[in-house]
Amino acid sequence: MDAEKQAIRCEVEGIWRVLGRAWALPILKSLSAKDTIRFNELKKLLSGISGTVLSDRLGELEREGLVSKKIYAEVPPRVEYSLTRQARELEAVLDALDRWAKKWESQKPGKK
Numbered sequence: 001m002d003a004e005k006q007a008i009r010c011e012v013e014g015i016w017r018v019l020g021r022a023w024a025l026p027i028l029k030s031l032s033a034k035d036t037i038r039f040n041e042l043k044k045l046l047s048g049i050s051g052t053v054l055s056d057r058l059g060e061l062e063r064e065g066l067v068s069k070k071i072y073a074e075v076p077p078r079v080e081y082s083l084t085r086q087a088r089e090l091e092a093v094l095d096a097l098d099r100w101a102k103k104w105e106s107q108k109p110g111k112k
Helices: 003-019 024-032 039-045 051-063 091-105
Strands: 067-072 078-083
Touching: 003 024, 024 039, 024 051, 024 067, 024 078, 024 091, 039 051, 039 078, 051 067
Parallel strands: none
Antiparallel strands: 067 078
16 A cells, blocks of 8 residues: 555544444534533433443543533533534534435335
């Protein structure tokens, strides 16, 4: 493989390590529907995700600069999550993936 292809492959692999994790894309898609969202509200939107996995993925997405976390000094503590500007640029990609999946879902073998 030549150096240019190797460089492209490495860049894509880096982001797929994050976006390819279970629940990462559904979390980003859910966050894109609102300006800010609280943890429990997000958990309700993502039926089937455990609190631990949601917390882990949000932390990973925050470390990658895709999710912003704001903690309010209240009792009980209030935490809100939102997409960063960088992640907002992914919305077009997420929408395109959504359209692609819907288009081809009906054409899977065994589907009518």
